[in-house]
Amino acid sequence: MAGRIEDYALIGNCEGAGLVGKDGSIDWLGLPRFDSPACFAAILGDEDNGFWRIAPVDQEVQVARRYRKGTLVLETSFTTATGTVVVTDCMGRREGHSDVVRLVRCTRGSVAMRMSLSIRFEYGLVVPWVSRLDDGRLSAVAGPERLVLDSSVPLRGEGMRTIGEFTLSEEDDASFVLTWSPSFRPVPPRCSAGEVIERATWGWREWSKTFKSEASGPWADLVLRSLITLKALTHFETGGIVAAPTTSLPEQLGGGRNWDYRYCWLRDATLTLYALVDSGFLSEAVAWRAWLLRAVAGSPDQMQIMYGVAGERRLSEYQLGWLNGYEGARPVRVGNAAANQLQLDVYGEVLGAMYQARCFGMDHDSAGWQLEKKLVEHLGTIWMDPDEGIWEVRGGRRQFTHSKVMAWSAYNAAIKSIEEFGLDGPVDEWRATREEIHRQVCEQGFDRDLNSFTQSYGSKTLDASLLLIPIVGFLPPEDPRVLGTVTAIETHLLQDGLVARYDTGTSVDGLTGTEGTFLPCSFWLVDVYTMIDRHDEAQALFERLASFCNDVGLLSEEYDATAKRQVGNFPQAFTHVGLINSARNLLRPKGPRLAATEMATH
Numbered sequence: 001m002a003g004r005i006e007d008y009a010l011i012g013n014c015e016g017a018g019l020v021g022k023d024g025s026i027d028w029l030g031l032p033r034f035d036s037p038a039c040f041a042a043i044l045g046d047e048d049n050g051f052w053r054i055a056p057v058d059q060e061v062q063v064a065r066r067y068r069k070g071t072l073v074l075e076t077s078f079t080t081a082t083g084t085v086v087v088t089d090c091m092g093r094r095e096g097h098s099d100v101v102r103l104v105r106c107t108r109g110s111v112a113m114r115m116s117l118s119i120r121f122e123y124g125l126v127v128p129w130v131s132r133l134d135d136g137r138l139s140a141v142a143g144p145e146r147l148v149l150d151s152s153v154p155l156r157g158e159g160m161r162t163i164g165e166f167t168l169s170e171e172d173d174a175s176f177v178l179t180w181s182p183s184f185r186p187v188p189p190r191c192s193a194g195e196v197i198e199r200a201t202w203g204w205r206e207w208s209k210t211f212k213s214e215a216s217g218p219w220a221d222l223v224l225r226s227l228i229t230l231k232a233l234t235h236f237e238t239g240g241i242v243a244a245p246t247t248s249l250p251e252q253l254g255g256g257r258n259w260d261y262r263y264c265w266l267r268d269a270t271l272t273l274y275a276l277v278d279s280g281f282l283s284e285a286v287a288w289r290a291w292l293l294r295a296v297a298g299s300p301d302q303m304q305i306m307y308g309v310a311g312e313r314r315l316s317e318y319q320l321g322w323l324n325g326y327e328g329a330r331p332v333r334v335g336n337a338a339a340n341q342l343q344l345d346v347y348g349e350v351l352g353a354m355y356q357a358r359c360f361g362m363d364h365d366s367a368g369w370q371l372e373k374k375l376v377e378h379l380g381t382i383w384m385d386p387d388e389g390i391w392e393v394r395g396g397r398r399q400f401t402h403s404k405v406m407a408w409s410a411y412n413a414a415i416k417s418i419e420e421f422g423l424d425g426p427v428d429e430w431r432a433t434r435e436e437i438h439r440q441v442c443e444q445g446f447d448r449d450l451n452s453f454t455q456s457y458g459s460k461t462l463d464a465s466l467l468l469i470p471i472v473g474f475l476p477p478e479d480p481r482v483l484g485t486v487t488a489i490e491t492h493l494l495q496d497g498l499v500a501r502y503d504t505g506t507s508v509d510g511l512t513g514t515e516g517t518f519l520p521c522s523f524w525l526v527d528v529y530t531m532i533d534r535h536d537e538a539q540a541l542f543e544r545l546a547s548f549c550n551d552v553g554l555l556s557e558e559y560d561a562t563a564k565r566q567v568g569n570f571p572q573a574f575t576h577v578g579l580i581n582s583a584r585n586l587l588r589p590k591g592p593r594l595a596a597t598e599m600a601t602h
């Protein structure tokens, strides 16, 4: 049975990723790429859908976990009545191969262990053909995929699984290397588990050296963990950043709001980029900008709101009927129909990111500006249209207020690029449009009775995205309309002190059921509290949000305050971006300096 979402820890190699449970079971593994059909999918079904557990035979066990400092190398320590073992898990990458490495070391006494492996390619569906290679390794093949298991202990087949039982005494160890490669290529050479672990430890620590802990004060450890998580979700070669490494972990336990997040949203990726750059990690920003220019290249009216890891456009959504879903939450979806939506805010996010790249000296060619001009030109023809908005609603397009605010933000960024970097463009025309959007939002997006901006023009409902109005610099934080909106959101959208995105009962999203509270929204409230000098409330809310992190510092998309459980895809970049930004904003003397704010006031 799958664990609670917060019972999992992330392993990855900046190409693919997996989730390791506290019980020592890898219940999700996408190889070679984040969005590849998983070969372990037990988290979305049961053990027959693939898993790999290494744990003591004794069920009475105490578990403690941590990542090696500054790395994505996981150490799970199991203590039984007879002794302690530490299982070190990590992933490595070789040309054309991905390695999942598990090293078990006994540190005290002696412990009887059991390894149980069930490979099911194609998201838990396909049973592979398992055979022994001449060199003693096990090979599991189905169609184009192959996994090879190298083990230092004897293995046997039992009931469609591979089993290894062994007892380790103090200072003994046992190693396991599971290597993915295409089945039509030669079997990859052996590699040493210890060497892969040491190389991964060194590589992550080299990367982490850039991090300056002072800027994050008391939250430095959590912030670094979040940054490492964002890096782990970034593809080493394409520069694409996925929103999360999982699909269909439910937004409501037992519900149907289950989506595939293993793609690159322009919104999530741009915000991730801001957080990385603000923390000094510039090379990811350079790679992402190049990814972006390739992904959106072509006709501006064909720009999508999300792409595949390498910029693929067709992300057709379908359901995997053979998976029962996480704790029975069905359907399990692959692909994401939101790819074909119109979401005007992405123009604001993309143009803001390009402006910021310029501020950091990353713009070395004119190709970027030519594309931006085309995007603004296109935005000029659509900004007045209804869209699906930041929440990707499936209940029909509306005149979402936040979408218009971000259209304003797109013009604002483009105008600043001209004003500050001497670029060419019809600046007077763009200024006029910026002004027109601002006027329209203030007239049609603000409700005098509620004394608040509203979810869409003329509506009477609230939306957490309106917290971004001061953060992107659309209005100053002390503006009475901003203060009124904060009060209205506190009145209508706080659930047990956490900010809901919107009222799911209004049918705006076209979905049944409800959801947990979307964690980035609560981080936005932390930021706004800081901006309006409500520092104690900002601090208290941040501390509460930080307390939701699991034992290894990870957060999913949402939190179910009633069940007191993390819900939604995990770990979620958007949430970790919120944590990084808010932790840093709490310490800035003049209040938040989100990258987007800098953009508007630079």
Ligand SMILES: OC[C@H]1O[C@H](O[C@H]2O[C@H](CO)[C@@H](O)[C@H](O)[C@H]2O)[C@H](O)[C@@H](O)[C@@H]1O
Pocket: 243, 257, 259, 260, 261, 265, 267, 268, 336, 337, 338, 390, 391, 392, 393, 394, 509, 574
């Ligand atoms: O709630 C309905 C929508 O949920 C997903 O979108 C959410 O996640 C995205 C990725 O983090 C984020 O960019 C977006 O703002 C969120 O609403 C899902 O991808 C959609 O298909 C779904 O309609």
